[in-house]
Amino acid sequence: MNEAYWLTNVTLESGFVFENERIDRTKTATYNMYIKNGIIKDLQLASTMPLKTDGPVHDAGKLLALPPFKEMHNHLDKTYLGLPWKSCTPVPNLIERLKLEAKELAELAETGQLRAERMLQLLLSGGATHVRTHVNIDPYIGTKNLEEIQRALYRFKGKMTYEIVAFPQHGLLRTNSKGLMRQAMKEGASLVGGLDPGGVDNNIEASLYEMVDLAVEFDADIDIHIHDPGHLGLYTIKKLASLIDEAGWKNRAAISHAFALGDVSIGESNELASELSNLGIAIMSTVPINRVMPPIDSLHEKGVHVALGCDGFYDSWSPFGTGDMLEKAGRLAERYNWKDEYALSQSLQFITGGVKTLDHEGNRLWPKVGNDASMVFVDASCAAEAIARRSTRAAVMVDGNLVYGGLDRESALKSN
């Protein structure tokens, strides 16, 4: 698209309609948006300000604009997307699963870029313009996956931003991977990952210590996958929190899965939530339905940043998953019975990195003049509808450029 242009007829949320002091529905209005060098430079209410311009104009056809989505937990290196159908082999525990995965790593590594590109395209078509991907760093394939994934991500330059987590899937200590992890951090991974210091590494303190040590060495953020359940997981999270505090790594660590927070009493998880909130430790959840999950509602209430991800999907771990972040948000809403207008509308922030369109009073928070012109165009009347009805994504825009779909509603919907 052009360097500077008017994007007309964009539907934006403009407020809430209250009935008996309860938010009953969302108000929207149609805007004309001036975009220059990828930034929203002006926002004008279409009805009051007839557009006068000699410059280029693109019509958004009254599609609703939402902030772009973030996929915060993926494994681009693992997916089978692009390969012939393959189901999974059931295993009794995580260690067996790791053994099984190890057997096919070398074979899969050959097609890493192709499979990752298929995943990225799927995520993009669902409205995600940012992906945090974990990449296996292990003794079986070394940093081969990292190279493949970097190539795939490069092909999506300008369409999607990314963070790469160097992830010692087979155990930092268990497979003695610290050297490889160092190498990965030098070769472009931006976060240090970790995995079950108890269940996999068999030494909670040493495993956590080494991980934090790596993060400090490379001045990198942390994303640790903790599946360890119950009080084992709880202890691990507490221990992590104290190390994060000691290292001064506030707002730089995330815990993925964190099942334990759902296993223990709500009193215990609330107590820990306050600590997580104070240290800015985020929780990443895939909204699992086959086990107890962390209490996202109360974590959020306590000020813990919670974000959603699809996890690796259609891989040797799970045959399910669609890569649709909006579907993920809908599942979250379903899980917590968020079914009224406000609750549905607020569930959007879990897939936008915390960006909300409206505050509780109905004042617009997004988009504002000066924001990046990055948005998802949805065939819906409001965010609540988009989440509940998993509305069609017609187009995705990044920095003023269309990177998926089209703005002509008819053709966009057909092309899907």
Added chain:
Amino acid sequence: MNRIYWLKNVRLECGYRKENERVTGTITGLFHLLMEDGRITKIVKDGDAIRDDLPVEDAKGLLALPSFIEKHVHLDKTLMGDVWRACTPSSSVIERFENEKRVLPSIATSTCKRAESLLEILLASGSAHIRTHVDIYPEAGLQNLEQVQQALAGYSNRLSSEIVAFAQHGLLRSGSVKLVREALRNGAGIVGAVDPATVDNNIEASLVQLMDLAVEANADVDLHLHDPGHLGTFTMKRLAALTKQAGWEGRVALSHAFGIGDVSREEAYELADILREAGISIVTSVPINRQMPPVDLLHERGVEVSVGNDNIFDVWSPLGNGDILERAGRLAERFKWIDEVSLSRTLGYITGGKTPLDDKGNQVWPKVGDAGSLVLIDASCSAEAVARRSERKAVIYKGNLVSGSLYKQKQSIER
């Protein structure tokens, strides 16, 4: 479509592929099916010459699955086709009732119109049989029944259906016995009621009344039992006893049946045996916001289980998309059925038990003489279809194309 035609290049499952005794995949082959008067009257392997000049439609290698069954839907409640509205929070099921009574009559579009919008969606997902509940209560009389019947009449050549006269507001509580009886005389084939304890406040009287209505009208039963824990399992046991007393084995379904998921595994096993002996089946929507019945355990004990979408965009839930294959995938995800056989067997929960292969991998569907009702899907096998929620390209009901298309590739059909 023609009364008789060849549907060629249909992918059918032929067996499981095994490596070291473990199933690693599904073997399929291409076949040509002769569709005649709504039935499959010949099945020939690709490569065998077709020696006639009957019309031909091309499935172009798409996989055929038996058409799906939507076992629990409320066509009269949906807002589909109308404007977006979220749900109003309510503190109790009774408050939700009152809210629904108020909202539904105030909507501009007719019940019939909205039911049609939903039917179109259900059909596109592959459901060619639908069990719908219609609310019967004094304020609405038989209006919902009539409106839904009107909608279904327009679809009678595209899908089959059964209607449950459903006393949503309590058979006893809302004093709807007479109306339900009337509904049963006017086309509803099944009698339905809700929570004998929580809603009707008299378990025994409510259940006896329900069974009386069923016997009187020679109708099947579908009881929506949300009552939790032991309250629910007690009610199930009483229903089982009354079912046997009436000789109604094989004619009673329990929707939701949350109670079985709340009690211990031992109690659930005991209850499963009781349900099987009374021929009571379970219908679940695979809820993720509470405990659900242990479908694995029920299946193991021989209790028939099927899946339905339940509320789809109505005053009870703003969610739901009518895709029954998605629900099957959710069931598999919930119970960690991730291997080829488990995924493949999951299909049976949305087809009334009909699957292309039996559990040993023998081909059992389709057979010559079977109804020509199938879904053509862009997948290599059932397991993939369930796990990957594969795209439904066409739905054929009794030989007729009723949703989707066979010509999307825009290639000419050889005749």
